[in-house]
Amino acid sequence: MTSNGKILVIGSGFAGFWAALAAKRFAGDRVDVTLLSPEPVLQIRPRLYEARPETLGVDLLPLLAKVAVDFARGEAAGLDPEAKTVRLAHGAQLSYDRLIVATGSRMRRPPVPGAETSYSVDTQAEAIAFDTRLAEIALKGTVPTIAVVGAGFTGIELVLELRDRLLFHGGTEAAERARIVLIDRADVVGPELGPGPRPVIEEALGEARVELRLGAQISELSANRVSFADGSSLAVDAVALATGMAAAPFAAQLPGERDHLGRxxxxxSLRAPEAPEIFVAGDAAAADTGDGHRALQSCQHAGQLGRVAGENAARDLLGEACLPYKQLRYLTCLDLGRSGAVVTQGWDRRIDKTGAEAKAMKRFINTQLIYPPIxxxxxxxxxxxxxxxxxxxGRLKEQAA
Ligand SMILES: Cc1cc2nc3c(=O)[nH]c(=O)nc-3n(C[C@H](O)[C@H](O)[C@H](O)COP(=O)(O)OP(=O)(O)OC[C@H]3O[C@@H](n4cnc5c(N)ncnc54)[C@H](O)[C@@H]3O)c2cc1C
Known part of the structure; x- marks a missing residue:
């Protein structure tokens, strides 16, 4: 069968991977689908607060080969929507008939000296670098101090994992005695999580002996010190940032309006407003979930946005009507380390499960739900x-039963 055209997907995250597959499912041999990314790897970013970050990537080449999706290695650096071409950082150019931008997000580093070189768990490479430092700290033989800046989803999950991660690296004494400090400029932990789950989170932080430094403005960071705007400072063995995400730089190449996160x-239909042949998905897209809420920069939304963007790019190329993106159910599941987890339902984040029951759900999400069927x-x-x-x-649970 002759191909009706080319769909190029930029980004091999949750959005890009599922977009490529959805395009192929809808159009089969009628379209050529290519996935462009620096590496053919799906980084399991939601797990990067955990131990063994080197294991948290999925090799996509065998999966893409099974469904006849091509892989192109490279970083998109420029876009010409008129010519329908993408320029790669190493100079080559790729053309497309429909483009899906699924370039995801990057952590926003605070604008203070030293922030560029602080640790983070934003990408697999960064999480591995932090883990290497934790392994050194675990065996140093002194009582360590580890600071995490940012008391949102990632910062909370990370601080509550740190004692067990020191233990994992053989630091029994360090794990027991470490001083772990969670810093935020907000006056509360989990400001974006709202008041619902906060008491459960605060209890878990207390049980894990995490010191809170809230309402604190950092002014400078170095390998061994966090300085604050009020003139005080904290000596540390490591500082990791978890200061929120924004759209990755490539999204700035697209014409059209964006939100405060650069999306x-x-x-x-997930079509870019000023470039009709371009669809946007995942953390690069600011989309209405169909009920007046804005999709979050989350794995939960990225996968579904990808599925819809992929199918719509194929539909559009074949002259069929696009489907509207809708995602009405929303839950959060926050790992609370040794205290289990907390699951909330809905946008008002009503507590649904806590403790061991919630932890079982977190394990299911982290080890099955977010993985492709490898x-x-x-x-x-x-x-x-x-x-x-x-x-x-639902299907995975039925299969397991
Ligand atoms: C530590 C951590 C914990 C998290 N926890 C949760 C959680 O519990 N629940 C949840 O729902 N979400 C969580 N998230 C958020 C979730 O990981 C993201 O929302 C999700 O990864 C977004 O998927 P994406 O495909 O849009 O982007 P990404 O996963 O960011 O993937 C983007 C892809 O695009 C590629 N790319 C970027 N720029 C270019 C370019 N110029 N050229 C070519 N390729 C490019 C990247 O290499 C990557 O392959 C967490 C994130 C982190 C970092």
Whole structure:
């Protein structure tokens, strides 16, 4: 069968991977689909606060080969929507008939001296570098102090994992005695999580003996010191940043309006407003979930945005009407280390589960739900590209029962 055109997907995260598969599922041999990324790896970013970050990437080449999606290695550096070409950082150029921008997000480092060289767990490489430092600290033989800046989702999950991570590296004494400090300029922990789950989070932080330094403005960071705007400072063995995310730089190449996180404001079809051949998905897209809420920069939304963007790019190329993106169910599941986890339902984040029950759900999400079916057939992979995240959860649980 002759191809009706080329779909190029930029980014091999949750959005880009599922977009490529959804395009292929809908159009089969009628379109050529290429996934462009610096490495053919799906980084399991939601788990990068955990131990063994070197294991938290999925090799996509065997999966893409099963469904006849091509892989192009490279970093997109420029875009010409008129000519329908993408320029790569190493100089080559790729053309497309429909483009899906799924370039994700990057942590926003605070604008203070030293922030550029502080640790983080934003990418697999950064998480590995932090883990290497933790391994050194664990065996140093002194009582360590580790600071985490940012008391949002990632900062909370990270501080509550640190004692066990020191233990994992053989630092029994360090794990027991470490001083762990969580810093935020906000006056409360988890400011964006709202008041619902806060008491449970505060209790877990207390049980883990995490010191809170809230309402604190940092002014400078170095390898061994955090300085504050009030003139005080804290000597540390390591400081890791968890200061929130914004769209990765490539999104700035697209024409059109963006939100305060640099995401492109897309239509319900996920089409870029000023570039009709371009669709945007995942952390690069500011999309309405269909009920007046804005999709978050989350894995939960990225996968589903990718599935819809991929199918719509294929539909559009084949002259069929696009579908509206809708994602009405929303839950959060926050790992609380030795205190279990907390699950909330809905945008007002009503507590649904805590303790061991919530922890079992977190394990299911982190070890099954967010992974593609690695050993699955082409049919299973393509089938997953049509499924809503929550439906997938239901199916996986049925299979396990
Ligand atoms: C520590 C941590 C914990 C998290 N916890 C949770 C959680 O519990 N629940 C949850 O729902 N979400 C969580 N998230 C957020 C979640 O990981 C992201 O929302 C999700 O990864 C977004 O998927 P994405 O595909 O849009 O982007 P990404 O995963 O960021 O993938 C983007 C892809 O694009 C590629 N790329 C970027 N720029 C270019 C370019 N110029 N050219 C080519 N390729 C490019 C990247 O290499 C990458 O392959 C967490 C994130 C972190 C860092």
């Amino acid at each position: 492109i404001l897309v239509a319900a 050993d699955g057939s082409a049919e299973t992979l393509l089938d997953g590209s049509s499924t809503d995240t929550m439906d997938r959860a």
